[in-house]
Amino acid sequence: MTTALAHTWYVTQRYSRTAIRQPIWVLSALLQPIIWLVLFGALFKRIVEIPGFGGGSYIGFLTPAIVVMTAMFSAGLCGMTVLADLDTGVIDRMLVSPVRRGAILGGLLVEQAAVVFVQCGIILVLGLVLGARYSGGPLGALVLLVAATALGVGIAGLSNAVALTTRRRESVIGVVQLLLMPLTYLSSAFMKLELVPGWIRDIARVNPVNWAVSGGREALAGNPQWGHVFLNVGLTVAFAVVTTLLGTAAFGAYRRSV
Structure with a gap:
């Protein structure tokens, strides 16, 4: 176990050094979420006046959703890094080294989680600057960041x-584009579920994006229902475990093919 953790840390450091050397790629991933937060917050600020919405500040309602979207779109192209390492022979060289096999993808996921956590923290602070208020305090903010990172x-x-x-790069890009935006709109990211069609509510119940948004948003409330928070964050973590196992199985299939 100690050896596996050490190897994972070494691989994480490798990917982290790449991110540090090219911080523009980390920062550029924030451009679109910042635009969403500023423009959507301004364009739809009167949505809170819709009967049944409950009032409040729309920027406060929107910020947790943009935090979660930041995690999604930042992590969605993680597979491109794997493909780059395949093309350059990095992974093949790792496979003939003493490094634990689980550490190869594990280190990349740890580095991705760290990047997502920092990016989401920046968006959370920006939301505060734009007028969002987090009644749940630092604990609520931390829960939101954990939920977003787990989704990432x-x-x-x-x-x-x-x-x-x-x-194939085209397949990764295609799957990301096919899934992420529809999953966002089929959730409570931009509108309370009580005000959307019933079929969207049904999909939202099994939508990992909605789990992260709903759990994180509730954690930021003044008097959060912690049962709701733990359920949704727990489901998000379970989703991360399942897809990590899928990635591990795909990596095993690749190893057997070379």
């Missing part, structure tokens, strides 16, 4: 599975 790891695991199965 889940999406990264799925991206890795697609990359290792198809070994």
Whole structure:
């Protein structure tokens, strides 16, 4: 166990050094979420006046959703890193080294989780600057970041599975575009579920994006229902575990094919 953790840490450091050397790629992933937060917050600020919405500040309602979306879209192309390492022979060289096999993808996921956590923290602070208020305090903010990071790891695991199965960049991009935006709109990201059609509510119940948004948003409330928070965050973590196992299985299939 100690050796596996040490190897995972070494692989994490490798990917972390790449991110540090090219911080523009980490920061550029924040551009779109910032635009969403500023523009959507301004364009739809009067949505809170719709009967049944409950009032409040729309920027406060929107910020947890943008935090979760930041995690999704940042992690969605994680499979591209795997493909780059396949093309350059990095993974093949790792496979003939003493490094534990689980550490190869594990280190990448840990690095991705760290990047997502930092990016989501920046968006959370930006929301505060734009007028959002977090009644749940630091604990609520931390729960939201954990939920978003767990979702990011889940999406990264799925991206890795697609990359290792198809070994084509077009497939990774296609799956990301096909899934992420529809999953966002089929959740409570932009509108309370009580005000959307019933079929969207049904899909939202089994939607990992909605689990992360709902759990994180509730944690930021003044008097959160912790049972609701733990259920939704727990489901998000379970999603991350399942997709990580899928990625691991796809990696095993790749190893057997070389």
